């Protein structure tokens with residue numbers, strides 16, 4: 001059994017709740033345990049994973065968050081830099097599932113976060129579990 005840390009950027013409560021439900025259900029369905037920590041926004045996700053990895057308590061990570069386009073270039077900064085940070089850690093060999101939604105509007109985000117629709121939280125958890133299995137096998 002693996003112990004998986006869900007790191008959630010809680011920017012939109014109702015959307016985060018759906019992503020979390022999907023991720024937790026997928027981890028439990030696979031027979032693993034989990035904890036959750038919360039950070040302010042998607043830009044904090046990579047740094048939080050680094051801090052958690054230093055504790056050596058977790059086998060894999062699920063990064064969750066929602067970035068919805070506003071009026072300015074901030075959307076690109078938050079979307080691209082959070083993904084870049086997570087990808088850098090992935091390339092260091094840390095199993096991470098990226099469940100950060102980057103959408104044009106709230107309706108797109110709802111469809112993707114809802115466990116009964118696209119279930120991107122569950123999908124990110126499954127990706128983390130798959131990468132952990134690969135790491136253990138290689």
Ligand SMILES: Nc1c(NC[C@H](O)[C@H](O)[C@H](O)CO)[nH]c(=O)[nH]c1=O
Pocket residue numbers: 009010011040041042043044065066067068074078
């Ligand atoms: N606009 C969104 C943000 N912005 C906040 C940043 O992620 C960060 O917390 C702030 O710049 C302080 O470092 N975060 C999201 O997760 N979603 C957004 O739509």
Ligand SMILES: CC(=O)[C@@H](O)COP(=O)(O)O
Pocket residue numbers: 067068069070071072073074075076078
């Ligand atoms: C991530 C965003 O684009 C948004 O939260 C920020 O909105 P704005 O660009 O209108 O400041």
